[in-house]
Amino acid sequence: MSLGQAVALLEQTSARGIDTQSLLATCQQHQTLARRYVDAYRRYCWPVRSITDLKLAPFHVLATQGETHLAKDHVWHMETLAEICRADEQLLLATPYLVIDLTDADSLAQGIQWWERLTGQGGACNIVILACRDVIDHVSTSLIARIIFPRSFVNVHYL
């Protein structure tokens, strides 16, 4: 990694009495962050030699024969997928999810606690979907769908 070489050369330059402190600190920080990122995503990578090494974590049923499922709410999707995932736990991973009532302080606190526990485990390479319960509510979905970022393999559902 060139960051490691850059740090070594900056330390060598610093030993000559030249001020490299600010750049050295930046490079060291980038190096630390890059290592932590690698540590995080490596937990979700493994050698795939045959089909039994594949893992799928579905979070939405787009369509089945003769039917799309856009009109169904997210809870239906999660419950249906959890049931499907139980059929082959070797291949399919059920995605943990939690329904939070934003108007209920206890439910909100429970959601925050759940979220902090998941993110506290250090998972940084998964997918989080913050979604409205009702997927056909286009206005709110398009607004909230922007809050998709890599973090943990969970779904959060707003009522």
Place this chain on the structure above:
Amino acid sequence: MLLTITAALQPATDLGYLLHKNPAHLQSFSLSFGRVHVFYPEASNERCTSALLLEIDTVHLVRGREKAVALEQF
């Protein structure tokens, strides 16, 4: 990206004149893609090494001015 070039022809510190960069200082420049730093890990009469370190601002390259923050970044 890190690029180094070493001169061993004496006086080796003449490399500094060739590159128009003083071996006694770390110098930084802002360019369109981020920042560039030039410094000398060694600068003796026998050997002189100049290092060019590119600090590319990838976030700015993606989200730079006139580019809306949108889902395709993910």
